Amino acid sequence: YHGTPVQLTDENIREFLMDSNQMAAKGLRVIAMAIGTSLDDLVYVGMVGIIDPERPQVALAVSQLKAGGVQVKMITGDAEKTAKAIATRLKIYHNADLSISGEDLEHMNAAELDAAIAKATVFYRVSPVHKLTIVKALQAQGHIVSMTGDGVNDAVALKAADIGIAMGQTGTDVCKEAADMILVKDDFYTIMAAIEEGKAIFHNIRNFVRFQLSTYVDWETSASFN
Incomplete structure (x- = not known):
């Protein structure tokens, strides 16, 4: 606190989580930062919210x-x-x-x-x-x-x-x-x-197949009558 490490209390944790949730609700990516010589002995120093804007269109x-x-x-x-x-x-x-x-x-x-x-x-x-x-x-x-x-x-x-x-x-x-x-x-x-x-290519292929089938059926029908 003001440059001096203090004991982290349950109230502090609730406040930090509230701040984190508020930033996240705005679409920010929240990064918590701490300092120390070991992962088992860290001092929390704060958090930042980073915006990753949506791509155009x-x-x-x-x-x-x-x-x-x-x-x-x-x-x-x-x-x-x-x-x-x-x-x-x-x-x-x-x-x-x-x-x-x-x-x-x-x-x-x-x-x-x-x-x-x-x-x-x-x-x-x-x-x-x-x-x-x-x-x-x-x-x-x-x-x-x-x-x-x-x-x-x-x-x-x-x-x-x-x-x-x-x-x-x-x-x-x-x-x-x-x-x-x-x-x-x-x-x-x-x-x-x-x-x-x-979709357009598929539609064209389907129409072509239909045309070919109908032409083939007409030819077969004509041939059978002849």
């Missing part, structure tokens, strides 16, 4: 993806309040939605896991193993899963996803190597454009 991309029938889920290593605050701003999370921690996933049986992963929109405090579990569970439910990421911790899940998407500017080399697609300018709106283009 993410909110618009999320809105259009959802309008196009795509389920959007946030998977992050951030704390619960931080994750919810950011997901709320991006319209991924609403008050009635389910949010699940990586630790929660570890204590669920197979049926509970499938139900929770299908319903939840925010997964927080997750590890690379948790991310892989989420991707595989969604695939087992019949979903085509696209996963976006930029760090080493995302590589395994990116590889397992049907479509792994890495950030081109901020993504690590490991992440890019594991991905199927790279966003050169880190623009999430590109994902929506790629989906629309894919």
Whole structure:
């Protein structure tokens, strides 16, 4: 206190946790700092809140993806309040939605896991193993899963996803190597454009097949009459 170490009390801890929760609720990543010569003998000196602003056009991309029938889920290593605050701003999370921690996933049986992963929109405090579990569970439910990421911790899940998407500017080399697609300018709106283009290609292929089948049937019918 004022440069002099003092005993940490329960009241101090409650105040620190309250300050931490307030910063996290604003979408800040909270870092607590301490000094000392050993991890068993540290003196708490304070905490800072770091803002990691959302990338441009993410909110618009999320809105259009959802309008196009795509389920959007946030998977992050951030704390619960931080994750919810950011997901709320991006319209991924609403008050009635389910949010699940990586630790929660570890204590669920197979049926509970499938139900929770299908319903939840925010997964927080997750590890690379948790991310892989989420991707595989969604695939087992019949979903085509696209996963976006930029760090080493995302590589395994990116590889397992049907479509792994890495950030081109901020993504690590490991992440890019594991991905199927790279966003050169880190623009999430590109994902929506790629989906629309894919739908158009699929629509054209389907129409072509229908035309070919109808032509073949007409030819067979004509040949049989002749």
